[in-house]
Amino acid sequence: MALHRLARMTVAVPDPSVLDAFYQEIGFTGGDGSWGGADRPGQIQVGEASYRQLRALHIACEDEADLAAAAERLDQLGVPHQRVNGGLKVKDPVNQWEYIIEPAPVADISPQPKRVMNYPGERNRRGQRAEVLVEATPRPPRRLGHVVVGTPDPLKTSALCQALGFRVSDVVFNGAVTFMRCSWDHHNLLVTPGPVPYLNHYALEHDDFDSVMRAATIYLQTHGDDHQIAGPGRHPIGGNIFWYMLDPSGNFFEFFADMDQIVDDEAWQIREDWDPAVSWSVWGEPKQPEVFFEPNDMKAIIEGWNAAHG
Ligand SMILES: [Fe+2]
DSSP states (O other), rough: EEEEEEEEEEEEESSSHHHHHHHHTTTOEETEEEETTTTTTTOEEEESSOOOOOEHHHHHHHEHHHHHHHHHHHHHHTTTOOTTTTEEEEOHHHHHHOEEEEEOOOOOOOOOOOOOOTTTTEEEOOOSOOOOHHOSSSOOOOEEEEEEEEOOOOOHHHHHHHHHTTEEEEEEEEGTTEEEEESSSSOEEEEESSSEEEEEEEEEOSSSHHHHHHHHHHHHHHHGGGEEEEEEEETTTOEEEEEEEOOTTSEEEEEEOOOOOOOOOOTOOOOOOOOOOOSSSSBBBBSOGGGSSSSHHHHHHHHHHHHHHH
């Protein structure tokens, strides 16, 4: 009885066709504003809006009891909710995007063939060249793994998400930055401060280190180094390998692999003493680039938000 998966994200951008082209290019399947990995079709929905924004997050739960428990917690918070199509819908009163919790079968994506690797004292790949050198086509991303939002009220936002059933994994800056999960992943949703509500980035899971490195390299070779945002590296918080880039609509996206998995909620120790100065990457670039929380189109997002909601 719990949330178990980030099911779907709806974003809206001024020109949805650029994202159709982008998702096809990186190896997702779908079309016409609905994209995903082979095992997660339609996990990203793209709509049209005057400025880029997050519209909705769909989260899968196990059963009716999860909806009832969430509804009770939302009542305690004083946040309105409604039943729609077998699910529970909440409009975030601070950020104006929607959360929809829906019962769905528990299922991870199907495992992919592991690359044969050599280690000191364990020479597994003998007489063969590395698979990444000889694979016919690069491996595609498998799914949307997490979403990071900026909000003028991080505490209220993370409280609402916890009422929905998200579990806290780690906390930075006394709760101004909260890593939360709705699955075994260390984080499926990260709440951070922002001048107005906005989508900071979304992250697509790859099979492994080589897949992340190769896919990111191909993307930057195709689109140019001005699409580089951060990485590669490995985050201490969540443990994942990362590489952040700019998609053609102005969203940051991340290719990631090998994130920490939290299977036993009771046994997991939430850390709240992270030192932000040294919490960006275990190796590679030591500091989080400033652009990370100051995307070039932030002015347009603030103006768009104020025009729509100000
Ligand atoms: Fe991320």
